[in-house]
Amino acid sequence: MEHKNIFMKYALLEGLKKKIQTQWILFVLIAVGIFLRTYHFQRLLVFASDQFRDLELVKSVVNGHNTWPLLGPDMTGGQGFRLGPIYYYFQIISAKIFGISSLSQAYPDLFFSILSIPLLYYFLKRYFSEKTALLSVTVYVFSYFSIEYSRFAWNVNFIPFFVLLFLLSFEEFLSGEEKTQWKWIAGTGIALGVGIQLHAILLILLLVMAVGIFVFLIVRNIRVWKKIIVIILITLFLNTPQLLSEQKNSFANTKIFFRAFFFKSQRSGGTILKGITLDVACNAQANTHILSSLGNKDICDFLYDNQQISTTYKTPIILDRQPWSLFGKFVSLFFSVSGCGFLLYHFFKDKGREKYFSGLLVLYGFLYFLIMIPIAPGSRLRYYLPIIFLPFVFLSFIFEFLMQKYPQKCNWIIGLLVSFLLMTNLSSMRLRLNETGCSKEVQANFGCNLPLDGTFVRKRR
Numbered sequence: 413m414e415h416k417n418i419f420m421k422y423a424l425l426e427g428l429k430k431k432i433q434t435q436w437i438l439f440v441l442i443a444v445g446i447f448l449r450t451y452h453f454q455r456l457l458v459f460a461s462d463q464f465r466d467l468e469l470v471k472s473v474v475n476g477h478n479t480w481p482l483l484g485p486d487m488t489g490g491q492g493f494r495l496g497p498i499y500y501y502f503q504i505i506s507a508k509i510f511g512i513s514s515l516s517q518a519y520p521d522l523f524f525s526i527l528s529i530p531l532l533y534y535f536l537k538r539y540f541s542e543k544t545a546l547l548s549v550t551v552y553v554f555s556y557f558s559i560e561y562s563r564f565a566w567n568v569n570f571i572p573f574f575v576l577l578f579l580l581s582f583e584e585f586l587s588g589e590e591k592t593q594w595k596w597i598a599g600t601g602i603a604l605g606v607g608i609q610l611h612a613i614l615l616i617l618l619l620v621m622a623v624g625i626f627v628f629l630i631v632r633n634i635r636v637w638k639k640i641i642v643i644i645l646i647t648l649f650l651n652t653p654q655l656l657s658e659q660k661n662s663f664a665n666t667k668i669f670f671r672a673f674f675f676k677s678q679r680s681g682g683t684i685l686k687g688i689t690l691d692v693a694c695n696a697q698a699n700t701h702i703l704s705s706l707g708n709k710d711i712c713d714f715l716y717d718n719q720q721i722s723t724t725y726k727t728p729i730i731l732d733r734q735p736w737s738l739f740g741k742f743v744s745l746f747f748s749v750s751g752c753g754f755l756l757y758h759f760f761k762d763k764g765r766e767k768y769f770s771g772l773l774v775l776y777g778f779l780y781f782l783i784m785i786p787i788a789p790g791s792r793l794r795y796y797l798p799i800i801f802l803p804f805v806f807l808s809f810i811f812e813f814l815m816q817k818y819p820q821k822c823n824w825i826i827g828l829l830v831s832f833l834l835m836t837n838l839s840s841m842r843l844r845l846n847e848t849g850c851s852k853e854v855q856a857n858f859g860c861n862l863p864l865d866g867t868f869v870r871k872r873r
Contacts, residue, residue: 430542434542434546437546438530438533438546438549441529441533441546441549441550441553442526442529442530442553444553444554445526445529445553446526448553448554448559448841449522449525449526449559449562449563450522452845453515453518453522453563454515456563456844456845457514457515457518457563457564458563458564459514459564462485462566463514463517463564463565463566465485466485466500466503466517466565467512467514467517469481469500470500470503470504470507470512470517471507471512473500473504474504474507474508474512475512480497480500480501480504480653481497481500481653482497482653482654482656482657482660483495483496483497483653483654483657483665484496484497484498484499484500484567484609485499485500485567487611487612492665492668493612493665493668493669494665495567495609495610495611495612495615495654496608496609496650496651496653496654497609497653497654498605498606498609498610498650499567499570499609499610502520502570503516503517503520503565505520506519506520514565517565518563518564518565520565520570521561521562521563521564521565521566521569521570522562522563524569524570524572524573524574525558525561525562525569525572525573526562527573528558528572528573528576529549529552529553531573531576531577531580532548532549532552532572532576532801532804533545533546533549534580535576535579535580535801536548536549536804536805536808538580538583538765538769539766539769539770539808540808540811540812541812541815543811543815544808544811544812544815545808547807547808547811547826547830548804548805548807548808548811549804550830550834551703551804551807551830551833551834551837552804554833554834554837554838555702555703555705555837556705556709556837556840556841556844557701557702557705557709557793557800558572558702558800559837559841560709560844561794561797567609567610567611568610568611568794568797569797570606570610571607571610571611571614571797571798571800572797572800572801574603574606574607574610575603575607575614575798575800575801576801577599577602577603578600578603578604578607578618579772579773579776579801580599581596581597581599581600581603582600582622582625582772583765583768583769583772584596584599585597585600585625585629585636585639586625586629586768586771586772587765587768589629589632589633589635589636590633590635590636590638590639592639594642597639597642597643598642598646600643601642601643601644601645601646601647601650602646602650603618604618604619604622604643604646604647605646605647605648605649605650605651606650608647608651609650609651609654611797611798612669613780613783613784613787613795613798614798615669616783617776617779617780617783617798620779621775621776621779622643624775626640684785687785687786687788688785689715690712690714690715690788691781691784691785691788692745692748693712693714693715693745693788694712694714694784694788694791694796695748695781695784695788695796695799696714696741696744696745696747696748696749697712697713697714697744697793698712698793698796698799698803699744699747699748699751699799699802699803699806700740700743700744700747700748700803701793702796702800702803703803703804703807703833704832704833704836704837705836705837705839705840706740706836707740707744708793709793709840710792710793711791711792711793712788712791712792712793714741714744747803747806748803748806750806750809750810751802751803751805751806751807751809751810752777752806754806754809754810754813755770755773755774755777755805755806755809756774758770758809759771759773759774773802773805777799777802780798780799810829811826814826
């Protein structure tokens with residue numbers, strides 16, 4: 413009996429030691445993530461027409477010249493549909509705390525980008541081992557795609573955090589049903605209420621997914637209805653300004669949304685098969701770029717001649733036949749197809765809580781894929797921020813497969829793979845830091861870095 417007690421104490425000490433080590437590693441990763449996202453933050457801050465527009469609005473509210481807006485930015489390229497105003501509210505609060513400036517506009521984006529690092533770890537830890545989760549988060553910390561979208565003020569930059577919170581909270585709700593802790597119910601409502609105000613794609617995706625899960629939960633256990641009502645109430649509360657605007661204007665914004673979405677769906681200039689083909693290709697390009705920063709960072713040109721992409725998306729599918737280009741496209745496609753294969757395999761194989769995790773990812777990925785079919789041709793890579801976590805899930809499946817299949821050699825293989833991904837991302841960061849001018853491509857997609865001393869603002873008045 414004494415030996416058993418000694419063994420239990422030793423096991424507890426070892427478990428505590430391992431937990432402390434993991435926490436320290438995560439702490440270091442977060443510190444590195446903060447450094448990479450704040451290094452030369454002011455010098456690399458993008459300030460273009462969208463940011464100028466938002467700054468003028470924030471100034472007018474903070475200085476008391478206008479009331480807090482009921483609607484957010486236009487998301488349909490001039491068609492007139494406007495999101496909810498939650499992003500403006502974060503900027504206004506930041507300006508009240510830190511003062512009115514271009515930097516204070518970007519602080520909320522930076523804040524939620526940093527918070528997405530531990531959130532991704534806890535999200536991956538739900539399904540994968542600690543080692544796998546830490547390895548994948550290490551790549552995320554250095555991901556140039558993630559870093560780039562944390563360095564300027566734009567509503568889409570909140571997406572990684574709130575999508576992860578949405579999926580994590582719903583996974584808890586599915587697992588716990590009526591016994592789910594109220595903090596996760598609140599998290600679900602907040603993620604849904606904020607998420608649908610960040611992008612038109614999320615407005616459709618999160619609402620459809622939430623309704624489907626609510627129906628599934630009620631069919632399984634009618635007693636969850638009270639918690640579903642709380643989620644709905646939180647979501648409605650966070651969207652109160654938008655609802656007030658709709659009520660005042662006879663749902664004009666909603667009508668514009670449906671017209672704009674129909675217009676967008678007519679722009680592929682080809683058959684449904686072409687849309688699906690390009691959707692697969694663009695997802696593959698995005699997954700690879702998110703992990704490695706390789707490939708075109710601005711527009712999906714996986715099956716296009718980059719010089720012939722038209723604004724109507726009616727360009728022909730052209731495959732670059734250069735050997736390195738073909739090899740890169742093959743690797744990108746193989747990675748994405750393999751990742752989806754792993755996910756589907758585990759979805760059909762899993763049971764209990766693990767099935768909820770893989771099932772949520774399958775549902776989310778499938779709905780996103782459907783929404784992107786009419787949008788994918790010639791789409792901007794920023795449209796893939798809603799799935800920024802997905803290539804890290806795919807990468808985690810590969811790590812776990814290697815650990816099980818090649819336990820003796822996996823450390824070398826995984827080490828080389830992670831090192832390669834870190835080097836490619838750091839190389840992109842170095843090139844970005846060395847940029848002195850502003851190309852037409854950068855100007856069209858992000859805008860140029862402008863003086864933050866107010867010179868630009870005075871000129872534009």
